[in-house]
Ligand SMILES: NC(=O)C1=CN([C@@H]2O[C@H](COP(=O)(O)OP(=O)(O)OC[C@H]3O[C@@H](n4cnc5c(N)ncnc54)[C@H](O)[C@@H]3O)[C@@H](O)[C@H]2O)[C@@H](O)CC1
């Protein structure tokens with residue numbers, strides 16, 4: 001599992017380690033790792049044209065010392081300073097090794113550009129001349145290697161406020177930074193290489209982890225299994241007019257490994273679901289009939305919300321599901337209802353999972369949607385704490401938070417997933433995993449992983465329909481080791 005630490009933790013760990021090491025040791029370790037990656041990317045180091053973009057801080061120092069190492073191996077290394085200050089010892093070392101100072105035009109013909117403008121000390125939109133250098137680096141045909149963090153990307157959040165370097169490779173030191181995993185920053189990193197500078201023993205628990213295949217551990221049937229032991233998931237979705245979301249959510253549950261799916265809704269939705277998923281056991285209720293939901297039979301988890309509508313009838317069903325003592329996932333219209341009835345959450349003892357996109361989370365938190373998009377990590381954490389739920393924030397990087405736990409980043413998925421109905425599939429899938437006994441955070445992370453994997457397999461470079469994601473779920477499960 002890959003993990004990341006926020007900047008203040010990185011700085012504290014560095015300070016603890018620095019206190020035990022001779023001055024400059026960490027920067028030399030960082031520079032050695034950076035130079036080694038650069039050398040491996042070049043067909044030949046000797047004679048290669050390397051340009052260093054050098055900001056005024058230690059990120060620039062790393063770049064200068066890496067440049068020194070490449071110059072000693074025969075590269076033609078040119079430093080382009082951006083700040084009023086240039087790391088003096090690093091610059092002296094580069095010049096002593098045969099490097100020289102140059103100007104921005106040399107970026108255009110470089111074989112390799114090292115971006116040492118800003119690292120974990122960067123903040124806000126890049127100012128000039130930093131921004132102009134980043135822009136020029138993004139236009140060069142040569143390789144661009146970011147030192148620690150692509151400049152212009154906020155290391156903690158992945159936020160990009162203005163110009164930002166678009167790297168082919170990012171060489172990061174000691175531990176990953178959250179912004180390397182979260183869009184839009186993640187999309188600027190290219191391949192991320194971690195250089196060990198000995199920070200490990202000084203680091204606390206991570207702030208963020210990235211789900212890997214080994215972390216996805218859905219319940220598997222054994223010889224003792226029957227449909228009840230494997231888990232019954234109840235789905236409350238669809239309405240008089242909207243039935244598609246109900247079909248898709250049920251499909252996600254059927255192919256998500258539930259022992260049985262109970263589908264509870266008004267007659268038109270039940271009719272459509274029955275036709276598409278004869279596997280589901282259905283119960284017809286009147287609009288908003290909370291007692292009907294309770295009488296539908298025992299379930300181990302409820303999914304409530306897709307296509308449900310947002311009126312009083314929907315609110316009664318959301319309240320009924322949340323009033324049970326089993327895990328409940330609230331999605332889509334259910335979240336809109338919840339934004340008006342936040343009092344439904346605090347009394348729960350069983351786990352609650354909420355799966356909003358940024359707009360739905362904005363309503364739940366009384367926040368601005370654009371603000372949530374820009375600072376997804378902060379908002380998903382806040383939502384988990386305030387709403388006392390496991391919160392899965394959908395988007396170009398799906399994040400999953402539960403209070404007091406590292407935030408999980410989902411690495412699978414494709415841009416083709418941004419199409420109607422795919423969220424409904426996810427809700428049913430996570431519901432099935434909850435019913436199978438997975439803990440809320442694990443179920444949400446596993447569901448996001450499998451859903452994104454199914455989407456990738458189904459899309460394969462072409463447009464995707466939500467139903468295709470359901471169809472590819474078996475193949476997604478098969479990608480997991482030991483399944
Ligand atoms: N602290 C340590 O022990 C180590 C630090 N290392 C390196 O040091 C870096 C951190 O160094 P610093 O703390 O000096 O910070 P940085 O070098 O990351 O950034 C600070 C510099 O960037 C400028 N800057 C910040 N935001 C800007 C903006 N929006 N527009 C234009 N200029 C901006 C500042 O004026 C300052 O000159 C790490 O990212 C890493 O590369 C490594 O050498 C490993 C060891």
Ligand SMILES: [K+]
Pocket residue numbers: 059115116117118119146147148149150151
């Ligand atoms: K950088």
